Amino acid sequence: MKSNQNIAPLLAALGVALVPHTPHLPLWVILWCGAAWGYLLLATTYHLPGPGKIGRLILTAGGVLGVFWTSGFSLDRDSSVALLWIMASIKPMEIDAYRDKVVTIFLTYFLAVSCLFFSSSLAVGLYMAVSVGITTAVLIHIHHPAGRLSVKLGLSARLMLKALPLTLILFVVFPRIHGSLWGMRSATQAFSGFSDSLAPGNVTSLVLNNAIAFRAKFDHQIPGPEHLYWRGLVFWIFDGRAWHRSDNTVNIALPIKGSNSRQYTITLEPHNQRWLFALDLPYDSAPNTIRLSDQTLSSRWLVRRRLQYRLKSYLSYTTGPLWEWESAALQIPRNRNPESVALAHKWRAASATPDQFVETALNYFRNQGFSYTLNPPPLGHEPIDDFLFRTRKGYCEHYASAFAFLMRAAGIPARVVAGYLGGELNPYGEYLIVRQSDAHVWVEVWLPGKGWVRTDPTLAVAPQRAEQGLAAALPPDERTVFGSLDALGPLAKYWTGIRFGWDALNNQWNKWVLGYSSSRQKTLLAKFGLQAGTRKGLAIAMILATAAMGLIALGYFLNLSKQVASQPDVVQKSYLRFCAKLARTGLARTPSQGPLEYSTMVMALRRDLKPAVVDIVTLYIRLRYGRGGDRGEINRLKAMVKQFDP
Amino acid sequence: MSDNLTPLPCSLNYRRLKIRPTRYGIVFILLVLGMFAGAVNYDNNLGFLLTFLLGSVAFVSIAHTYKNLLGLKILSCSTQPVFAGEQAGFEFAIENSGINRQGVGFALFRGKPSTLDFINGSKNRINLKVPASSRGILRPWPLLIYSDYPLGLFRVQSPLQLEIECLVYPRPQTGEAMPVAIRSAADADGGFSGSGSDDFQGLRGYVPGDPLQRISWRASSRGIGLFTKDFEGRYGESVYLDWYSLKGPDTEQKLSLLCGAVLKAQQHNLNYGLKLPGKMIDPGTGPIHKNRCLKTLALFSK
Numbered sequence: 046m047k048s049n050q051n052i053a054p055l056l057a058a059l060g061v062a063l064v065p066h067t068p069h070l071p072l073w074v075i076l077w078c079g080a081a082w083g084y085l086l087l088a089t090t091y092h093l094p095g096p097g098k099i100g101r102l103i104l105t106a107g108g109v110l111g112v113f114w115t116s117g118f119s120l121d122r123d124s125s126v127a128l129l130w131i132m133a134s135i136k137p138m139e140i141d142a143y144r145d146k147v148v149t150i151f152l153t154y155f156l157a158v159s160c161l162f163f164s165s166s167l168a169v170g171l172y173m174a175v176s177v178g179i180t181t182a183v184l185i186h187i188h189h190p191a192g193r194l195s196v197k198l199g200l201s202a203r204l205m206l207k208a209l210p211l212t213l214i215l216f217v218v219f220p221r222i223h224g225s226l227w228g229m230r231s232a233t234q235a236f237s238g239f240s241d242s243l244a245p246g247n248v249t250s251l252v253l254n255n256a257i258a259f260r261a262k263f264d265h266q267i268p269g270p271e272h273l274y275w276r277g278l279v280f281w282i283f284d285g286r287a288w289h290r291s292d293n294t295v296n297i298a299l300p301i302k303g304s305n306s307r308q309y310t311i312t313l314e315p316h317n318q319r320w321l322f323a324l325d326l327p328y329d330s331a332p333n334t335i336r337l338s339d340q341t342l343s344s345r346w347l348v349r350r351r352l353q354y355r356l357k358s359y360l361s362y363t364t365g366p367l368w369e370w371e372s373a374a375l376q377i378p379r380n381r382n383p384e385s386v387a388l389a390h391k392w393r394a395a396s397a398t399p400d401q402f403v404e405t406a407l408n409y410f411r412n413q414g415f416s417y418t419l420n421p422p423p424l425g426h427e428p429i430d431d432f433l434f435r436t437r438k439g440y441c442e443h444y445a446s447a448f449a450f451l452m453r454a455a456g457i458p459a460r461v462v463a464g465y466l467g468g469e470l471n472p473y474g475e476y477l478i479v480r481q482s483d484a485h486v487w488v489e490v491w492l493p494g495k496g497w498v499r500t501d502p503t504l505a506v507a508p509q510r511a512e513q514g515l516a517a518a519l520p521p522d523e524r525t526v527f528g529s530l531d532a533l534g535p536l537a538k539y540w541t542g543i544r545f546g547w548d549a550l551n552n553q554w555n556k557w558v559l560g561y562s563s564s565r566q567k568t569l570l571a572k573f574g575l576q577a578g579t580r581k582g583l584a585i586a587m588i589l590a591t592a593a594m595g596l597i598a599l600g601y602f603l604n605l606s607k608q609v610a611s612q613p614d615v616v617q618k619s620y621l622r623f624c625a626k627l628a629r630t631g632l633a634r635t636p637s638q639g640p641l642e643y644s645t646m647v648m649a650l651r652r653d654l655k656p657a658v659v660d661i662v663t664l665y666i667r668l669r670y671g672r673g674g675d676r677g678e679i680n681r682l683k684a685m686v687k688q689f690d691p
Numbered sequence: 692m693s694d695n696l697t698p699l700p701c702s703l704n705y706r707r708l709k710i711r712p713t714r715y716g717i718v719f720i721l722l723v724l725g726m727f728a729g730a731v732n733y734d735n736n737l738g739f740l741l742t743f744l745l746g747s748v749a750f751v752s753i754a755h756t757y758k759n760l761l762g763l764k765i766l767s768c769s770t771q772p773v774f775a776g777e778q779a780g781f782e783f784a785i786e787n788s789g790i791n792r793q794g795v796g797f798a799l800f801r802g803k804p805s806t807l808d809f810i811n812g813s814k815n816r817i818n819l820k821v822p823a824s825s826r827g828i829l830r831p832w833p834l835l836i837y838s839d840y841p842l843g844l845f846r847v848q849s850p851l852q853l854e855i856e857c858l859v860y861p862r863p864q865t866g867e868a869m870p871v872a873i874r875s876a877a878d879a880d881g882g883f884s885g886s887g888s889d890d891f892q893g894l895r896g897y898v899p900g901d902p903l904q905r906i907s908w909r910a911s912s913r914g915i916g917l918f919t920k921d922f923e924g925r926y927g928e929s930v931y932l933d934w935y936s937l938k939g940p941d942t943e944q945k946l947s948l949l950c951g952a953v954l955k956a957q958q959h960n961l962n963y964g965l966k967l968p969g970k971m972i973d974p975g976t977g978p979i980h981k982n983r984c985l986k987t988l989a990l991f992s993k
Contacts (some may be wrong), residue, residue: 147715147843151722158726158741165737173741181748181842188843189794191808200841204755208747215743221734350734559736617788 050135051187052089054194055149056082058183059133060155061176064420066126071115074127077108081134095138105135122162129156138315146187153180165556178205218570218590221563237481238316239463243280244287245428248442248463249419252515254481258465259313259322260552262476270306270467270512272360274325274487275479277464279339283371285381285429288446288461291339293370298336301328301496303359312555313352319344322464322479324358325499331355338368339460340497351555366438367458374458374491377450382429385447389454399457399492403500406451408507410444413437417507419523441503441510445486448502458491462499467514473549482515507591521648614677616668619686623661631689640666654691661685696854700786703836707849710753716844719749752842760837760847763809772858772985774950778820778827779857785815794840800832802813826861826946826989860985863954864947870936871952929962929974931986946988955989957981967991980993 059082067075073276083106088095096104108131116124132475133152140146157176160169182201237254240247261275281291303326313321321334321342322618330336331354335343344352367374377386396402414437421439424431429450439447445461452459466485468477487501503510507518627647634643644662646656664682704881712720723746730738766784773779782797787809796805802821809815821831837848932952937945949965956963957976964974965984969992972984 147718151718154745155722155726157737158745161732161735161737161741165735170740173737174744177741177745177748184843185841189840192793197841204748205744205753207743207751211747211750212740212743215747216736216740219739219743378807427792513803561736653845 049089049140050145050190051140051183052085053462054085054183054186055137055140055146055153057357058150058153058176058180059137059156061179062153062160063130065160065164065169065172065176066130066156069123070127070130071112073115074108074110074130077111077140078130078134082137088113097452099293101135101138105131108134121193126156126159126162129159130359143187147184149669150180150184153183165559167416167551170476170554170558174205178202181205188341211594211642214590214593214597217563217566220594221566229573234318236315239278239320239484240319241447242287242289243442243461243463243486245421245424245442245446248484248486249421250374252440253421253483253485258316258479258480258483259311260476260478261309261311261324261468262474263307264307265307267470267475267477268324268360268415272324272466273477273511274501275339275468275483276327276462277322278320278462279341279489280461280463281339281376283446283450285378288449291373295338295370295375296335297338298330299338299340299365299368301340301359301364303328303362305360307360308355308357310353310355312552312560313348313354315349315351317347319347321348321352321354323356323463326358326362326364327356327358328362329357338370340364351559353556362496366496369489371458371491374460375453376452376455382427382450384427384430385433385450386454389451392451392453399490402450402455402457403490403492406448407500407502407505407583410448410502415439415444415506416517416520417503417510418689421541432685442486444502444506445488448500449488452488452490458671460489460497462487462489466501471545471549471552474552475550476552478548485510505542512570514580517562578657616682619679619682620661620669623665623686625689626686626689632691640669642647651691657685657689697851698854699768700764700766701851701853702762703760703849706759707851708757708760708847709849710757710847711843713846716749716846719844723749749842749844750883753845753847755849756838756845756847758790758831759792759795759840759851760836762821762897763792763795763837765834765851765853766814768853768855770857771856772860772982772989774860775823775826775862777824779822779859780818781831781857782816782818783834785809785817787811787813787815792838792839792840796835796837798835798837800835804833804835821857821979823857823859826859826943828990829857829859831855831857836964849951858986858989859952860989861943861946862949864944865951865955866937866948869933871930877915885917904911929964930956931964931966931974932956934967934968935966942991946991950985950988953981953984 059078063075063078084093085095087093110127112124112127115119115127129152132157133149136145136149136152140149141438154177157173160173163169178201179198180202182197182688185197185200189197237251237256238258239251245451259275279292279294279648280288281294282289306505307324311322321344326340327336327342330342333345334354335345337343342356388498392402392405396405416438417440418438419440421443422436423435429447432439432447433451449459449461463484463486465479465483466487467471467483468479471477471478483508485503487499487503490500492498502510510518620640624643628649632647638646640662644658647658651658651662661682664678664685668682669677723742726738726745727742729735730742731818732911764786766786768784769782771780783797789811791811793811794806795809796804796806797817797819799819799821802819805817805819807815807817819834821829823829833850833852835848835850836848839846932949934945934949937948939945949967953963957978957980960976962974962976963984965972965987970987972980972987
């Protein structure tokens with residue numbers, strides 16, 4: 046193939062665009078692209094034969110078939126993107142014509158931007174901007190191959206910087222509509238978090254997941270760690286092994302009395318479920334959310350995109366009486382776990398009050414050799430019996446499950462609550478980051494006079510869990526699964542700082558860029574007196590946007606005309622100044638007079654000026670019409686004109 | 692047409708610059724619109740952001756393209772006469788001040804375009820060739836100065852109808868015989884002696900264009916003017932390249948043959964004149980004489 050100075054930059058732009066696609070592309074597509082581009086580079090360098098038209102056709106057909114084979118002959122988003130990459134691997138083989146190169150560049154733009162199908166994080170956004178910048182530089186390069194690539198990268202960066210104000214204005218004022226044009230395909234993204242039921246091992250599987258569940262920002266004081274129970278779901282039905290949600294939860298916000306109120310904003314990552322998390326115990330609800338009778342919140346829609354809501358919660362509270370439909374809190378499967386039932390009956394007989402019974406059960410966990418572990422032994426057919434009397438090793442779901450079972454067996458209403466415990470304070474931005482690894486399960490028992498009372502049996506076994514977090518509560522040999530920072534030594538502090546700083550940036554990005562919606566736009570425009578909802582407001586917004594764009598455009602053009610005018614020839618300026626000085630003495634230059642002619646006239650009329658005029662005009666002619674001069678000579682001309690005093 | 696001519700020197704200003712998207716620009720706009728539709732559909736804010744960024748970059752590039760041409764100054768244009776069938780060359784002197792400019796294209800209609808980079812404060816010459824197909828005066832179509840630097844998505848251009856022209860001589864042709872009418876003594880003196888071909892006939896007054904070697908220096912040294920030795924004969928005779936000696940109806944063919952004859956006569960250093968219908972050029976020699984003859988042929992109209 047012929048050598049082509051455009052091939053390497055083009056392939057570089059494609060390669061840069063490929064990087065963020067690697068996680069979701071089939072491995073063979075990546076290797077295929079790498080092989081095609083690698084061969085292309087070699088072929089153009091060493092003049093090896095390239096694939097002809099037939100060869101390209103065969104390659105394209107093979108690639109397309111391969112993609113369909115991999116995707117099981119369905120055309121979804123992933124396979125469409127893979128097809129584009131197959132195109133991008135073949136297209137550079139025919140870039141002899143300018144047209145082909147430009148088409149390749151446009152394809153690169155499209156591919157660079159298409160990775161937002163998979164992620165919209167700040168990192169991806171920044172990377173895409175860089176990728177678009179490099180692609181633009183290569184576009185400049187293929188259009189104007191002379192000169193170094195670095196100059197073009199600089200120009201591309203300048204273009205993007207100048208485009209930034211316009212971009213932001215468009216972003217803010219362009220009318221947003223809620224919903225989609227032709228319908229979204231269902232996301233193939235995997236969500237992590239709780240599910241509809243709770244079986245032993247469910248929560249343990251979340252612990253190693255470092256993904257963020259939500260971020261919480263408190264208006265004022267952040268509650269202490271012992272209060273950071275984030276309530277999500279309540280489980281009512283126990284089948285002997287797993288806990289399930291109840292159908293008889295009603296959409297009634299039951300009155301609660303409380304004190305020590307906190308107001309906060311939660312930014313929930315999408316989890317493809319309807320339940321929302323709130324600090325124990327929320328007493329009002331946000332728009333488009335429903336407060337259920339079990340004091341949990343539910344969204345009207347599946348949470349498929351990041352959701353932000355404001356809530357108020359009481360840290361201390363009392364709920365009312367036990368409602369009729371809450372009798373499910375006493376249900377246990379018949380004839381299961383007999384040893385545990387017997388134990389509960391024995392304690393019930395010995396306890397005067399339900400409070401005392403609760404204390405007995407917690408003491409049992411404290412004193413009977415129970416331990417907190419991520420790797421509990423498997424449980425048999427009667428899991429509660431096995432756990433309470435034999436294995437005695439478990440994670441929070443084991444303790445909560447067994448505890449609630451004991452309560453119910455003794456006739457005390459109990460329910461299992463799932464959510465998160467704790468949160469990491471980000472000092473930049475003063476908000477809490479709650480991760481999947483903070484997932485926790487606890488129990489609520491109903492006590493006369495107090496209502497539903499939160500009881501966390503895990504704390505009986507691992508009291509550090511609430512105050513110091515999960516890692517501290519686990520036995521030492523299990524802590525390493527969290528990737529200890531100790532290996533970094535003194536650098537750990539900086540690394541933590543960077544991590545928090547980056548998360549704070551991401552939070553702002555989520556809030557201001559990704560979270561910018563039609564309602565946010567309405568609020569923002571309303572601050573400027575524009576009612577975006579109305580037709581008139583929309584019209585005004587559009588006019589203002591157009592005007593703003595016009596002003597910016599005008600700014601660009603004024604700026605450039607000023608630049609052209611304000612970089613005049615210094616030589617010419619000095620000469621004009623020289624002429625102006627002479628004009629004041631009555632020796633004006635007529636427009637048709639060239640410098641030689643003019644100086645002859647001046648010298649004839651003012652013989653006294655002859656030496657100065659000769660010097661100035663000679664130098665001027667040499668600088669302007671000759672080969673030009675260096676800065677020193679130009680300065681000399683300037684100085685002479687300055688001293689010239691006719 | 693002639694009253695719309697732009698005089699030189701001329702500087703490219705806002706009024707002269709026109710902008711339009713190139714076909715790649717149109718494709719790019721469609722691409723951005725497609726991305727925009729995707730962003731609206733998926734309600735993806737990052738998509739909005741990148742779509743607006745790409746659109747704005749294209750928009751800002753217009754200003755760069757504009758700036759790339761604004762203020763460029765064409766100082767002059769010079770041409771050399773050519774023969775029909777050759778390429779007429781137009782050499783423009785261009786002055787650049789203010790900024791460095793990249794990829795400025797110059798094109799004359801039907802001519803090959805030429806692209807140039809300018810360094811701030813430089814003067815450049817650019818030579819544009821236009822095929823000269825027929826004799827006469829070639830007035831090229833407007834000079835098109837254009838640039839689509841940096842992105843190639845938008846093109847700023849300035850069509851300038853300049854006061855430029857190039858003289859095109861007829862396409863030279865050689866016939867079987869020279870279209871010659873020998874200047875006979877009867878024509879010149881009223882009587883022809885028929886003496887030897889190289890015979891010295893006498894002196895006559897110097898006429899500009901006479902070959903130097905024929906000047907009689909001895910006669911001229913008397914101080915009463917220059918004298919030329921007049922020879923009669925094959926080598927010294929004055930010849931008229933004569934329109935009427937050519938047969939055939941085709942004017943252009945005849946002019947081409949005459950043009951070829953002028954070149955040949957000049958090459959052989961003959962003393963030649965030109966006879967055309969309604970126009971006659973007395974014999975002479977030298978490049979000025981030759982150009983005069985060729986120009987007459989070029990502009991001949993019956």
